[in-house]
Each structure stands twice: as structure tokens, then as C-alpha cells.
Amino acid sequence: MGAEPGAPWNTFAEGDNLDVLATLPDESYDLIYLDPPYNTGNGFVYHDDFKGKRGAGAAGRHASWLAYLRPRIEAGHRVLAETGAIFVSIDDHEAAYLRLLLDEVFGEANFLAQVVVNLNAKGRQLGKGFATAHEYVLVYAKNARRCVLDASSPHTVVEGDFPLATDDGRRYRRLPLRNTNKKFNPLSSPTLHFALWGDPETGQVAADPFAGAVEIKPVFGDGTPAVWRWSRPLIEERPEDLECRVVRGVRGDRVDVYQRDWRHPVGGRRKKLRTIWLAEEIGSTDTAVAELKDLVGHVFESPKPTGLLLRVLGTMPSDARVLDYFAGSGTTGHAVALANAADGGRRTCLSVNSAEPTRVGSNAERAGYATVAAVTRARLRAVAATVGGGYAELS
Structure with a gap:
């Protein structure tokens, strides 16, 4: 593990994540965090062409989503170090299917946790039914026997x-x-x-x-x-x-x-993390929107809070090589910079995002960001300017 001395904390690659992953060496990353596009059943926004694969009804939608995600999960498995772990965010629509996919690719024996993440403390009030207040993060090791993940935190000690x-x-x-x-x-x-x-x-x-x-x-x-x-x-x-x-x-x-x-033993004290992470501990969608707004404007409606990623980063050594190939607004890279600034760590992060056009009429388009990748790039540059650690682009 460990970044080269003087290496930038954040590197960005624009392009299809499968193409970028194909250029990365085997076992070159210690920690992968993914927030893939959720399949809400309201149509697909992915680049891949599934028109001939969808079938009819919900089963076809699930199959198409999995067909899109499978090669990307398999590529992540290849570049993950033997001692590393992967965290994947997901909601109720695909949680069961994603877990089966991860079981298949990583192996059931390497399942570590299904964490409930409370990103909306009040719950969603629109629509019928329950006020959903949570998502999930599925956690798998590359090899549970060798994984260096420490499922504890000093911040949960009271x-x-x-x-x-x-x-x-x-x-x-x-x-x-x-x-x-x-x-x-x-x-x-x-x-x-x-x-x-x-x-x-x-x-x-x-x-x-x-x-x-x-x-x-x-x-x-x-x-x-x-x-x-x-x-x-x-x-x-x-x-x-x-x-x-x-x-x-x-x-x-x-x-x-x-x-x-x-309470304060030599070497510090950590407490085992529970599998429910509350918004008051890790932040919420609202705080995530505010964090992003401070850097590049109000351009995304549902980014992840840096507190969520800081908790994920805290389970791994402070020199972890981090990869996020569904980088979205760039939360993972932002959190890596914050973590290094706080504890003197040498984490590095490669964020990958495609040049997918922003939605017509969206806040991002109105702010002048033609693509989602442009938002990621702008945030990571702003992080380098305000937090430090430098910024580079993968050629």
C-alpha cells in the first residue's frame, strides 16, 4: 500500500469506466467505493445498448441493469488488491440482485456487511407508501482472510x-x-x-x-x-x-x-462499527448538497456526503490507494483530501467519470456544466485549491 511521496492525492480520468479499468494493473487498489446508477424502474440512463436485452416487465429491467453492471464489478475485482475491500451503495430496487452479483464475483465467504445508511432522516415524503429513510452499502473483501479492513472507528467511542x-x-x-x-x-x-x-x-x-x-x-x-x-x-x-x-x-x-x-489506551481506542449509520453521524443528502454547493454550486440533487466516505476510508490504512469509477460529483476524492489533511495520511484516489451529458434544464446544465465529468473535474480542482493535495488527470 501507499502513495508515492509527492503524488497528488486526487487523479481524475474522463471516459467509459470499462475502458479506463482495462488500462489499470491487476491488484493496484486497496479500496474501491462505488455509487453506481440506481435502477428505479423509470428507464435507463446507461451508455450500453440494452434494447434487445430488456425483455418484458421488472425481470427484464433487473436483467438489463445487471448486464450493465456485471463487467464493471468483474473489472473492479481484478484491480482490487488481495488485502482490499469494496463498498457499493445501492437502494431497495436492486439491493437483492446486487448482493447476488457480488456473491458470485467476490464469493459469499468474502461478504463482510450490508450496512443500512440513513441519508434522509425525515424520510421521503413524496409518493405513496412508507417514508424511505435509508439506502445500503454492501461490503466485500477480495479475500476475507487477508483483508486489512478494520470495521471500527475512533469517532464512535463515547x-x-x-x-x-x-x-x-x-x-x-x-x-x-x-x-x-x-x-x-x-x-x-x-x-x-x-x-x-x-x-x-x-x-x-x-x-x-x-x-x-x-x-x-x-x-x-x-x-x-x-x-x-x-x-x-x-x-x-x-x-x-x-x-x-x-x-x-x-x-x-x-x-x-x-x-x-x-478510555484512552496507548495507541488510541476504536469501537466496532454498527451496521446502521445515522445521518447525524455521517451527514445526509442535504449536507452533501451543501458541501457540493460550496465548491461548484447547486448542481446535483443527491450526491453522497463526505461523512459517509470518511467513515469508509477510516476502515482502511491511511495510505490506501482508493478507486471510484462511478465518481459522480467527486465525493470520494473530496473525502480522501479531507482525511489526509486531518490525519497526515498518504491516501490517493483515482476518480473515473464519463462524459455523459447533464440533463437538459438541470441545475448542472444551467450552471454551465455540459457533462457529468465536468462537474467531477471542477469539484476535484476546487478541493485541491481549498483542502490541498494536488490534482492530476490520467492520460
Whole structure:
């Protein structure tokens, strides 16, 4: 992984994404994010000619959409690194079909998550039925066993998760030092079954007896023998990260040992990401429109917010090579620049967009953007000017 020193953070390629992908080396990108055109059933806006393939009704529409997307997903699989991951945004119309396609191309074993993304907190109020407030992001690894994706974030850690504090103000929570999984017991893990010593008055814990201490053996709540999560050498190395206290069990009071899990451990703390991402955490369609408006004007009605892409980027190393070959307004490249500026990372992003004409009478056309690619280019240039990192075009 890693960008060459001095390489521009953002590179743009105009052209059909299949043609551009054909020029890219195998396994040359660590992270792919895609926001492909959604098939809403209201006609197709794709370049490919499906007139002879559509068939009748919804089945034909789904088949045509998949026929368009399949070679592009297969090409993405080829250029994705063995340790990489792909994130694909989609709505309800094609989520089931897209998941089957990704299962086929990437393999069911490499499915990581189907994330619900709440981009419209109020829900769509027009039309009949429910007020839809979400889309999805499907996440797959190239090879789940080797994938470096870390499905956690420092931004989801909250103070309330750490209700206790030491005299010097360090916040922590208690985690049982005893392994609570009964698969781990003195028979399966004999080296982790041993006595500790602790003083419930002071909370002190040690591997050897000391004045005022009582012997503490690991037991389950029903009194059957258990094992510790830490080895004896680790306990001897980190006694200040342990404490003991009296607990009430089914057989009466006993003394148990807990790990002090610190709010600010060495190296920082991350919390596992849930599979529902709220607009208040990652932004919404409204905030995305405002972000784009600040740079190039009000030209798109439903871009993705940079907060969504920042969360995606946060799951990968800070020197990831990123690819977005349905670049739209350029949100992915914008987020890469913001992430690098914030943490000093060396991420790079190749954004690909076609010269598809903007819709007649649209805000983009009225603003002077003849093609969607022109919007992407303008945004990435504006990002380079305001955030930094440079800009280049792929020849």
C-alpha cells in the first residue's frame, strides 16, 4: 500500500469506466467505493445498448441493469488488491440482485456487511407508501482472510461507555478478567486456570500473595471452574490494569477480578462499527448538497456526503490507494483530501467519470456544466485549491 511521496492525492480520468479499468494493473487498489446508477424502474440512463436485452416487465429491467453492471464489478475485482475491500451503495430496487452479483464475483465467504445508511432522516415524503429513510452499502473483501479492513472507528467511542474514573481522572470500564465463554475452561485451557490474589478493600490484584489479600480462582456464575483471559506473565506485567471487588453470586458473595479497560489506551481506542449509520453521524443528502454547493454550486440533487466516505476510508490504512469509477460529483476524492489533511495520511484516489451529458434544464446544465465529468473535474480542482493535495488527470 501507499502513495508515492509527492503524488497528488486526487487523479481524475474522463471516459467509459470499462475502458479506463482495462488500462489499470491487476491488484493496484486497496479500496474501491462505488455509487453506481440506481435502477428505479423509470428507464435507463446507461451508455450500453440494452434494447434487445430488456425483455418484458421488472425481470427484464433487473436483467438489463445487471448486464450493465456485471463487467464493471468483474473489472473492479481484478484491480482490487488481495488485502482490499469494496463498498457499493445501492437502494431497495436492486439491493437483492446486487448482493447476488457480488456473491458470485467476490464469493459469499468474502461478504463482510450490508450496512443500512440513513441519508434522509425525515424520510421521503413524496409518493405513496412508507417514508424511505435509508439506502445500503454492501461490503466485500477480495479475500476475507487477508483483508486489512478494520470495521471500527475512533469517532464512535463515547465517554458514557467508560463510567468509572481513577483518582487522577483517567476514565475506564470494568471487563471481567474471567473468560465468560464456557468453551474455555480448565480442560480446554489448563494454563489459564490459576489462582490470583487480591484485596477487595483496595482493589489491588497480584499474581502472588501479599498482606491483606485473599485467594481468587476463576469461576462461572454457577460456581463451576473457569479460566482467566490473561496469562500469568501478562498479569505480572500489567497489575495496575486490574482490580478486584466483591460481587454477589447465586452461591453468595465472592471476590472477582476485572480488567480496567481505559478510555484512552496507548495507541488510541476504536469501537466496532454498527451496521446502521445515522445521518447525524455521517451527514445526509442535504449536507452533501451543501458541501457540493460550496465548491461548484447547486448542481446535483443527491450526491453522497463526505461523512459517509470518511467513515469508509477510516476502515482502511491511511495510505490506501482508493478507486471510484462511478465518481459522480467527486465525493470520494473530496473525502480522501479531507482525511489526509486531518490525519497526515498518504491516501490517493483515482476518480473515473464519463462524459455523459447533464440533463437538459438541470441545475448542472444551467450552471454551465455540459457533462457529468465536468462537474467531477471542477469539484476535484476546487478541493485541491481549498483542502490541498494536488490534482492530476490520467492520460
